[in-house]
Amino acid sequence: AQTVTQSQPEMSVQEAETVTLSCTYDTSESNYYLFWYKQPPSRQMILVIRQEAYKQQNATENRFSVNFQKAAKSFSLKISDSQLGDTAMYFCAFMKLSGGGADGLTFGKGTHLIIQP
Amino acid sequence: NAGVMQNPRHLVRRRGQEARLRCSPMKGHSHVYWYRQLPEEGLKFMVYLQKENIIDESGMPKERFSAEFPKEGPSILRIQQVVRGDSAAYFCASSPLGQGAGNTIYFGEGSWLTVV
Numbered sequence: 001a002q003t004v005t006q007s008q009p010e011m012s013v014q015e016a017e018t019v020t021l022s023c024t025y026d027t028s029e030s031n032y033y034l035f036w037y038k039q040p041p042s043r044q045m046i047l048v049i050r051q052e053a054y055k056q057q058n059a060t061e062n063r064f065s066v067n068f069q070k071a072a073k074s075f076s077l078k079i080s081d082s083q084l085g086d087t088a089m090y091f092c093a094f095m096k097l098s099g100g101g102a103d104g105l106t107f108g109k110g111t112h113l114i115i116q117p
Numbered sequence: 118n119a120g121v122m123q124n125p126r127h128l129v130r131r132r133g134q135e136a137r138l139r140c141s142p143m144k145g146h147s148h149v150y151w152y153r154q155l156p157e158e159g160l161k162f163m164v165y166l167q168k169e170n171i172i173d174e175s176g177m178p179k180e181r182f183s184a185e186f187p188k189e190g191p192s193i194l195r196i197q198q199v200v201r202g203d204s205a206a207y208f209c210a211s212s213p214l215g216q217g218a219g220n221t222i223y224f225g226e227g228s229w230l231t232v233v
Contacts, residue, residue, distance in 0.1 A: 004159075035221075045160070045208060045224035091159050104150060104162025104176060105222070 002027045002094050006108035013082055014116050020067075021077045021111045023092030031097040034068065034075045035105070040088040048090070051075065053097075079113075087115045121146075121225035122191075123209050129231045136196040136203070138228045142211030149192045150222060151177075151184055154206040166192060199232045206230075 003026045013019045025034070036048040051059045051068050058066050063083075067076045079086055092108040122141040130136050142149050148167055152160040162176040166186035177184065181199075186192040196203055206229050212222040 037224075042226070043206065043229075044226045045210075047221060047223070050221055093159075104152070104165060104173070105160070107159030107161070109157075109159050 002029070002032075002096065002106045004092050004094050004106050004108035006090075006092055006111050008111045009109075010112040010114070012114040012116060015082060015084060017082055018078065018080045019082055019113065021079075021090050021092075021113065023075045023077070023108055025073050025075065025092070025094050025106075027073070027094065027096070029096050033095045033097060034066075035093040035095065036064070036066070036075075036077045037091045037093060037107075038086075038088045039091065039110070040085075045091075049077065082115050084115050084117060086113060088113060121209055121211050121223055123207075123225035123228050125228060126226065127229045127231070129233060130199050131233055132200060133198050136199050136230055136232075138194040138196075138207050138209075138230070139191040140194070140209030140211075140225060141191040142209075143223055146211035146213050146223075148212045148214065148222075149186050150210045150212075151192075151194050152208040152210065152224075154208060154227070156205070160208055163194075196230070199230070201232045204230055204232045 005024045032053045034051045038046045038048045049059050049061045049064050063080045065078045089110045091110045093105045095105050150165050151163040154160045164177045164184045165173040181197045183195045206227045208227045209225045210222040
């Protein structure tokens with residue numbers, strides 16, 4: 001079974017600063033996907049970024065980028081030039097690539113990120 | 118293109134009643150997943166369905182919970198004889214192909230069940 005650990009229950013930074021959210025995972029799989037989801041106060045789950053484990057290049061999406069360290073099983077999210085709208089719960093998630101299998105996403109417990117004006 | 122639609126958004130039930138949560142996947146998506154989020158927790162996988170088939174229900178409690186995705190109409194998550202511990206947010210998600218193919222799944226806005 002896979003586990004995902006987010007060791008920072010809450011973080012707070014000033015607007016425009018850069019912040020990094022940490023995530024580690026444990027798996028015996030070699031092929032998998034990793035995701036960061038954002039859950040704002042509206043509670044909707046919004047995909048932020050996705051990383052395929054077989055790709056060495058770190059994924060980026062505008063102000064969001066990841067630092068994927070496969071050997072260390074680490075998948076941190078960096079948010080540059082943070083904005084008030086980035087305030088949300090952020091969940092790291094793991095998905096096994098099982099060739100048609102039915103495995104669900106495994107989520108961490110989340111990090112509550114607060115952007116201060 | 119409408120996203121994943123869930124209803125009701127909020128549902129209050131007394132202990133012992135039944136709760137039915139509905140989910141219409143995104144257009145073109147034939148794979149549906151249900152997740153549960155307890156307070157202060159991340160989402161936990163419950164069940165994965167395709168049309169008329171339950172593919173994996175390993176995350177669903179053995180009793181009182183059932184799910185279906187009929188040929189026509191939305192997917193239904195049914196909770197019988199609800200208890201206070203069932204109070205949670207229930208998220209539906211969908212994808213065009215199975216998760217094993219590495220597809221991103223898209224979430225609905227969730228249904229909040231409160232058992233009083």
